[in-house]
Amino acid sequence: MPAVPSFIIEPLWDQFTVLLPDHEDAHPLGCHRPRIGDRVVFDKLVEVLVFGAAYVKIADATCSATTIRDRRDEWISAGLFEALEQLCLQAYDCICGLDLEDLTVDGCIVKAPCGGEAAGKSPVDRGKQGTKRSLLTDGAGVPLGCVSAPANRHDSVFLRPTLEKLGRLERWFGIGLPEKITVHLDAGYDSAKTRELLAELGCDGVISQKGCPLQAGARWVVERTNSWHNRGFKKLLVCTERRGRVIDAYVALANAVIIVRRLIRTAWTTHRWDTRPARRP
Numbered sequence: 001m002p003a004v005p006s007f008i009i010e011p012l013w014d015q016f017t018v019l020l021p022d023h024e025d026a027h028p029l030g031c032h033r034p035r036i037g038d039r040v041v042f043d044k045l046v047e048v049l050v051f052g053a054a055y056v057k058i059a060d061a062t063c064s065a066t067t068i069r070d071r072r073d074e075w076i077s078a079g080l081f082e083a084l085e086q087l088c089l090q091a092y093d094c095i096c097g098l099d100l101e102d103l104t105v106d107g108c109i110v111k112a113p114c115g116g117e118a119a120g121k122s123p124v125d126r127g128k129q130g131t132k133r134s135l136l137t138d139g140a141g142v143p144l145g146c147v148s149a150p151a152n153r154h155d156s157v158f159l160r161p162t163l164e165k166l167g168r169l170e171r172w173f174g175i176g177l178p179e180k181i182t183v184h185l186d187a188g189y190d191s192a193k194t195r196e197l198l199a200e201l202g203c204d205g206v207i208s209q210k211g212c213p214l215q216a217g218a219r220w221v222v223e224r225t226n227s228w229h230n231r232g233f234k235k236l237l238v239c240t241e242r243r244g245r246v247i248d249a250y251v252a253l254a255n256a257v258i259i260v261r262r263l264i265r266t267a268w269t270t271h272r273w274d275t276r277p278a279r280r281p
Contacts, residue, residue: 003043003050008260013042015087019080036063041071046257049250052234076245081252086168088259092142093169096266099139100177103203104184104222105162107155108133110230116242120150131239133229133251134158136165141221142262143255144168148247155188160197182206184219228258 002009020038040063047058048068055065075081092098112119112131122130130151136144145165147158166177183198187208198205206217230237233254241247268276 003047004257007264008257009043009046011260012084012088012256013039016042016080016084019078019083019087021078036067036071038071041068044068045072045253049233049235049253052238052240054240072246072249076249081249081256082168085252085256085259088256088263089142089144089169092259092263095271096263098142098144098169100166101180102139102182102184102218103144103163103166104137104139104141104219105159105189106135106186106219106222106226107158107188108135108226108229109151110237110239112151112239114240114242116239117244118148118150118239118247119242120152122151125151131247132158133226133236134162135222135226135229136162137222137225139218139221140262141225143225143258146248146251146255148244148251156191156194159185159189159194163201163203180204184217184222186219187212225258229254232257 004012017038023035025035044058044063045068047053048055051058055068059065059068089098109122109124109130109132111122111125112129115129118131119129120131121127124130132149132151132153132155134147134149134155136146138144145162145168147162147165149158163183181202182204183206185194185205185207187210190207190210194207195205206219208217208219229251233250235241235250236254239247241250
């Protein structure tokens with residue numbers, strides 16, 4: 001069984017192929033082993049993301065663990081994963097439309113047993129190493145951006161850099177965005193500092209009050225997206241990467257998968273195309 005269904009992975013690969021730079025063979029004699037195909041490495045990285053297994057467990061006769069890591073770092077340096085996520089967001093916005101009037105931000109703490117740049121003592125796991133992801137979604141739960149940090153940092157500290165992820169859409173507050181934007185937050189953001197930041201950015205805030213019973217409201221969509229991250233991608237549930245840029249790359253790839261899946265599911269009831277199957281996948 002493939003790590004990701006073909007109706008999702010094929011559109012992703014088609015977009016990723018456009019982003020790939022031309023490879024130049026610099027070997028003076030040209031007698032070395034042929035370069036492993038990019039599609040083989042891409043599929044291996046998707047397997048690492050979904051199954052959360054070590055690179056040596058995913059490697060086989062077609063591709064070694066060293067090749068997977070080297071190609072991963074090469075693509076990260078070229079910014080391909082972030083660009084892929086951006087293309088998926090643009091496609092979703094063009095076909096379905098992003099709901100930017102209601103934004104939701106929330107933090108999620110996961111295990112980070114290997115430590116690293118984005119690891120710290122987890123307040124919910126007896127002080128063990130953990131990583132926090134501050135996630136921004138639109139009103140339908142489509143991920144717009146994510147900031148990774150040590151688990152011992154407070155959520156409110158990352159509210160500004162998380163909201164700044166909207167800049168990736170080449171639009172900023174008051175420029176191309178809805179006139180009225182409401183940011184939905186949980187009780188962890190219930191502070192004067194948060195309200196001052198929202199007022200500075202020209203946004204309204206719906207913040208759950210501390211000490212009151214659970215108030216989900218419109219904020220439940222970000223909880224669902226966090227669940228998609230953790231239940232669908234074991235590499236994000238147990239973060240074994242030590243470098244922040246690698247973590248961000250895997251989050252971007254996971255977001256791309258989620259966005260394409262949401263795009264297909266939504267467009268199924270709003271659009272028709274010639275090659276659409278008779279049954280919903």
